[in-house]
Amino acid sequence: MFGLRRGTVSARFTILYASVFLGSGATLLALAFLLSGSQVTSVAPVGAGPAATVQQDRQLMTSSATALFMMALVSLVMGRVLAGRVLRPLRSITSATQRITAESLDRRLAVAGPADEVKALADTIDDLLGRLEASFGAQRRFVANASHELRTPLATMRAALDVAVAKPNPAPSTVALAARLRGQLDRVDHLLDGFLVLTRAQHGILADAETVDLGALITTALRQRAPEIDAKRLTVTAEVSPHAGNRVSDPVDGEDAITTRGSPALLARLVENVVDNAVRHNHDHGWITITAVPGPDEIVLTVETGGPPLDQRDVDRLAQPFERLRPAGAADTGPGLPGTERVVAERAGSSSGLGLSIVAAVATAHGGRLHLAARSGGGLRVTVTLAAVS
Known part of the structure; x- marks a missing residue:
């Protein structure tokens, strides 16, 4: 009422x-x-009576x-x-x-008026925003500075390896050791890059936001992973079309492009990570199905892979940093390690363990979400929802 x-x-x-x-x-x-x-x-009239x-x-x-x-x-x-x-x-x-968002923590309520309970509440919130702004800024600076400082000794170690291998008639053991060390250095460098991307996405830094063709990103990611796809003899099916269920051979198609708005670099990393996850954690002669279908307000990107049955409780934790996939019922690799921390070494490969956590952070920064599900027939379904641009 x-x-x-x-x-x-x-x-x-x-x-x-x-x-x-x-x-x-x-x-x-x-x-x-x-x-x-x-x-x-x-006040009753005289003679009116009790009635x-x-x-x-x-x-x-x-x-x-x-x-x-x-x-x-x-x-x-x-x-x-x-x-x-x-x-x-x-x-x-x-x-x-x-x-007020993570990008505008410098804003304040600045409520004017008498010093009453309402103004005390507003001033308390302003103080909290100030502390959050300082904390977020310190975290971003720390990650950026640490990554930069760590890359310097990495570059020095690479240079030392190159010098050792470039000497006349290097020992075979030296060449083999240099190759192994280069691989580990590349892994550390990839991990540092992942930290930077994860921090940027978690704080919603989208200064370079523009319209992005999701189909083009999928095509690029598949081309980049073509050697690994061929090596494992994977069957890849890409269904990227504005019309649900219409299969196209090339998801890049000018006027029929599926577009969203956001950071091209972050969205490219999102697509690369889901494709990389599907390829890396697949078995020989396996399959990958990628679909991207827009609805009235959002795009649903789905990447499915086959494989052994997975425990949904472990799958639910994969969006956390350093959590990796393990088949349901797999033997423990060490005592005292619960859940997905019991990693099957041969499936972990050179993965940094940040892939899906970066996907979740990038999706959230763009107003979307990540959903992971163990398929009933085995394998994993990764679903990313993003806002559509008409």
Whole structure:
């Protein structure tokens, strides 16, 4: 009736104010009856008899009940108005706080007015935003600085390996050791790059946002992984079309492109990671199915792979950093390691363990989400939802 939602503070305040107002009116009427009860019959005409007195009492009671009903309606309206005025500053604070994101932590509520409870709440939120801004900034600087500083000794070690191998007639053991060390150095470098991307995505830094063709990203990712796909003899099916179920050989098709808006670099990394995950954690002669179908407001990118049955409890944890896949019922690789931390070494390969956590962070930064599901027939289904651009 008054735009109230059950259970809200506004509704409770309205009922409270109306109850107090109505109770005061009822008490006032009761006191009037009690104090004037002895004089009511004295106003009856001479000789009218008891019936007239009773009729006057009934009229008085009817008038009082009508007045009380009208007061109840008025009390509800007044209660609603008073509740709105009392809660207006809180609504302003809520609205301003909701507009503050990880990209705008420098904004403040800056509520003016007397030093009351509402201003104390706003000042407390401003202080909290200041601490969050400092913490987020320190975290970003630490990751960026640490990654930069760690790349310097990595470059030095690579140079030392190159010098050792470039010497005349290097020992075969030296060449083999250099090759193994280069592989480990590349893995560390890839891990550092993953940290930077994950931090950027988690903080929603999308300064380079533009319209991106998702089909083109899928095509590029598949081409990059072509050697591994051929080596494992994987069967890849790509169904990327604005029309659900229409299979196309090349997902890049000008006017029929499936587009979203966001950071090209982050979205490219998202697609690369889901494709890389599908290829890396697949078996020889396996299969991969990739579909991207837009709905009215969103694009659903799905990557499915075959394989052994997986435990959904382990799959649910794969979006966390350094969690890797293991088949359901696989033997433990070490004591005291629960869940997906018991990694099957041959399936882990050179993976950094950040792939799907980066996918989840990038999807969230773009207003989307990641869903992982163990397929009933074995294998994994990775579903990424992103906003569509018409």
